Amino acid sequence: MTGLFITLEGGDGSGKSTQMGALTEWLQGHDRTVVQAREPGGTDLGLELREIVLHRRGHIAPRAEALLYAADRAHHVATVVRPALERGDIVIQDRYLDSSVAYQGAGRVLDPDEVRDLSLWATEGLLPHLTVLLDLDPAVGRERLDASRTRYDRLEAEEAAFHERVRNAYLALAAAEPERFLVLDATRPVDELQAGIRDRVSALLD
Template sequence: MSKQRAGVFIAFEGGDGAGKSTQAGRLAAELETRGYTVRRTREPGGTPVGEKLRSLVLDHGNGEIDAHTEALIFAASRAAHASQVIRPALGRGEIVLTDRYIDSSVAYQGAGRGLGQDAVKSLNDWATSGLQPHLTVLLDVDPRLGRSRRTAGEAAEDRLESEADDFHARIRKAFLDLAASRPGSYLVLPADLPVDELTARILARVDVLLAAPVPSFTVPAGHGTDGAGS
């Protein structure tokens, strides 16, 4: 029988090549062996419309996509993701693990594209009706390491991955600034740690989260809480 409780929302963030998907998969596997119901998902994507938008905004060959259009595409995908996938799963008491969430737009479009972090955050808070993770795992990766991982073997970089190193440096700083602004809601780990050590440290932090009463996930950011209802 599955263990069920209030839904828990965990986001994995970091630059391209940080190892988010690997660690989310490892965490999901461990939690499932313990009897939890886990929903793994990703952004952009997670829904049929989100996956179409993912291809549009990340694949090469779709023509020019200016910064504002890019930000709105990500926000549209996230709106569907929050409404159709994340909130229903939390309502069923599941543990939701997402590979990227709002912080990625704040970092990539807000800082990387220069649209302004506050403006992009406000757009995405509106798109998700204020839905924020209980915990964000930030894997901090040096842009040069990230690129070497992305281009290993025959892998090809997508539209955003192929941007210059200074773009990825701005993104890295934005992620770290976001974590520093609400340290209680983040676990920041160097992405170059051994894979097993990263897994162990993430699991230890998640165990603390699961042992505590889970706060509401419905309170919008800036309404008297840190955005996660805690």
Template sequence: MTGAFITLEGGDGSGKSTQAALLQAWLEAEGRTVVRTREPGGTELGGEIRRLVQHTEGHVAPRAEALLYAADRAHHVATLVRPALERGEVVLQDRYLDSSVAYQGAGRELEPDEIRELSLWAADGLLPDLTILLDLPPVQGRERMAGREDAPYDRLEEAGEAFAERVREAYLVLAAAEPERFAVVDASGSPEAVHERVVSHVRAMLDARG
């Protein structure tokens, strides 16, 4: 079997972790070997970068934040993602370069094209075979996040409603620009219902790749 690179994108509270777990179980039941990971934080170095950019209180300059994410991406792709793909495994990843474009580009109001170019350079040009965009209005995402009382402080979650709306719109623009890679999935409803929508797109991609 050939390897496949699948990423899950979406705003806070859209259900990426839940859907990643469900999709991993489905893929393994289909006989695929799955490497489940995330950005930032998929490696030991990435874990340190994740702590710096997401859980440190106080201001981080937007360009510095973007560069920290790019550093994590470069290491993560070189040491984990590409080796797994070369072994013929499925890499299932929570967030990738589209998160950088949406969050650091539109959200932090940096230039999205510059963020994308930086991310592609860091990843040595690697793009996913399929990107699942879990689309959910930010107000619903906040309602879901409100139930996570034990969640650590996250600077991105504190950025406000206008920030979240810019991020959602940026994601939808990215998906419209690359319909051959993106699948926009309605993330409202039960986890099981969303999972069925996700699987339909994943199955189609895997069938097309043989």
């Protein structure tokens, strides 16, 4: 593969979409072809799965939820991400397998290693070149979302302890793979965060 795969991770309200948009605009201004992607819901099939895993009311068994996310990821990587990377494009994606390790692993109290292995199998081992973790206190993220969210979200609706487990899992992942992760304090100004991301991406493109 000759392209570049960048993922953005973090809790709800951490500003992933804002940073994705700014990074995309900057890269396109430097004549780079960028593919924006997201999980779940980055394909037609993914949109159907997104409705189930995020917006369906009622219980979903934790292992079933993990498998649904892995199914979305397998199809998305096969049909969107790998073809883009093989063309030499830059893929910037909102959430990837680290989200499953954090949310379906730690959040649902499943074995994080098993959840990670499931996603690695589903994607034939594809890992990002860079993962930007926008770290934020879950309580602050909840405050940011309260005024903007109008639709039920199964994960956002979870209790505070769930979101604390998710945050701690993200930080543990970053500590275990410092060469892949860039951890940023999501309470910092948007422009400052973007500058840090651009510096790291520039180093990868050199």
